[in-house]
Amino acid sequence: MYTSSLVNQLKPSETLAAAAKARELRSRGIDVLEFTVGEPDFITPQHIREAAKAAMDAGHTRYTAATGIQELKQAICDAFRRDHGVSWKPSEVTVSNGAKHCLHNALVACCEPGDEVIIPTPYWVSYSALVELTGAKPVLVETAEKDGFFLSPEQFRKAITPRTRLMMLNSPSNPTGGVYPVETLRGLADVAVEKDITVLSDEIYDKLIYPGHEFRTFASFGEEVRKRTVIVNGVSKAYAMTGWRIGWTLAPENVSAAINKLQSQQTSNPCSVSQYAALAALNGPQECVSEMCREFAKRRDYVVSRLRAIPGLSFAEPGGAFYAFFNVSSYFGKPLGGGAAVLNATDFCTALLERAHVALVSGDAFGAPGYVRLSFAASMELLVRGLDAIEKFLAG
Ligand SMILES: Cc1ncc(COP(=O)(O)O)c(C=O)c1O
Numbered sequence: 001m002y003t004s005s006l007v008n009q010l011k012p013s014e015t016l017a018a019a020a021k022a023r024e025l026r027s028r029g030i031d032v033l034e035f036t037v038g039e040p041d042f043i044t045p046q047h048i049r050e051a052a053k054a055a056m057d058a059g060h061t062r063y064t065a066a067t068g069i070q071e072l073k074q075a076i077c078d079a080f081r082r083d084h085g086v087s088w089k090p091s092e093v094t095v096s097n098g099a100k101h102c103l104h105n106a107l108v109a110c111c112e113p114g115d116e117v118i119i120p121t122p123y124w125v126s127y128s129a130l131v132e133l134t135g136a137k138p139v140l141v142e143t144a145e146k147d148g149f150f151l152s153p154e155q156f157r158k159a160i161t162p163r164t165r166l167m168m169l170n171s172p173s174n175p176t177g178g179v180y181p182v183e184t185l186r187g188l189a190d191v192a193v194e195k196d197i198t199v200l201s202d203e204i205y206d207k208l209i210y211p212g213h214e215f216r217t218f219a220s221f222g223e224e225v226r227k228r229t230v231i232v233n234g235v236s237k238a239y240a241m242t243g244w245r246i247g248w249t250l251a252p253e254n255v256s257a258a259i260n261k262l263q264s265q266q267t268s269n270p271c272s273v274s275q276y277a278a279l280a281a282l283n284g285p286q287e288c289v290s291e292m293c294r295e296f297a298k299r300r301d302y303v304v305s306r307l308r309a310i311p312g313l314s315f316a317e318p319g320g321a322f323y324a325f326f327n328v329s330s331y332f333g334k335p336l337g338g339g340a341a342v343l344n345a346t347d348f349c350t351a352l353l354e355r356a357h358v359a360l361v362s363g364d365a366f367g368a369p370g371y372v373r374l375s376f377a378a379s380m381e382l383l384v385r386g387l388d389a390i391e392k393f394l395a396g
Helices: 014-027 046-057 070-084 099-110 126-133 153-159 182-195 253-266 272-283 287-308 345-356 380-394
Strands: 093-096 116-121 137-142 164-170 198-202 229-234 247-250 323-327 371-375
Touching (some): 046 272, 070 093, 070 247, 070 272, 093 253, 099 198, 099 229, 099 247, 099 253, 116 126, 126 137, 126 164, 153 182, 164 182, 247 253, 287 323, 345 371, 345 380
Parallel strands (some): 116 164, 164 198, 198 229
Antiparallel strands (some): 229 247, 323 371
């Protein structure tokens, strides 16, 4: 039977594929040390779970407004003002089925076939695929480890053509953990205003920031910038709520109207019970967020110190999120883990999984050959065992 060429050309998500490979080994009784998954290893905090139960008992089990309940939209605006000092109106908010759905909505609402979307590499796996689904063309702009993997304003300016519709920004970044410095953001914002380019700013890791780093939302550089910004965020990472599937876009009214129209025809409302849980997350005590962040900070410090001690690896230290992204290319062509030499990062990850039973994701999935990503959203005990195994594997 015929299937669409637009879908046929899509690559399946490589992070999910890596997790599936690890599961397959585990089903054969092998103890796999897995660092592929991009989700907190904590259960959703109790007060949020209780709010969901109460919502069910109160009968919030039916369709809601297609773009989310008003109380949640208001809570999202209140939280944004509280955390970042920038005001949005509830009419500029769309609540969707997770941040990934929001990214898709925003791209479909803004892009047409023939448009260009600038994506700095390394980028989160789904960015280029989601752009391709709209018929627009991803324009990948390489950033360097020595620059913290940050796109410079000059690189942004150079990549703009008359067809450029949008630039996708992700700070803190998956996969690098990089938190854009305020001055770089300001420079990018100046270019966006001067060239009248919309910036789709994925801020899903904004609550996971480590000491010495500062998060700034892209919308915070004045009204001219906010008017050209679409923010994507959600409860998945900050409140350990990946399974609840609640994300949101904040966008100027004409863009949010387009997103609303799209969503009303496409999925209708995100899960009613999850919306009430998200409401409790935003309006409730925030200590759970800082506790989780403190725990991630300990793991980050541990992972960084272990990677630093291994010769031949290089990386930009993560300032946020829960990923370490390191260059293993100095090991290519050498025998590893008691087996043959590996040629590239994907080869490296396969050999590491088969010979040392450690699962990482290849940088090839993020447009960054030579690198691998380790998620430290895993227990300290697992990290210790995993890094021991990686060290041994690299020793030949
Ligand atoms: C950068 C980035 N954006 C968006 C998402 C999607 O989040 P959600 O689970 O809310 O769809 C992820 C999840 O890994 C991510 O890393």
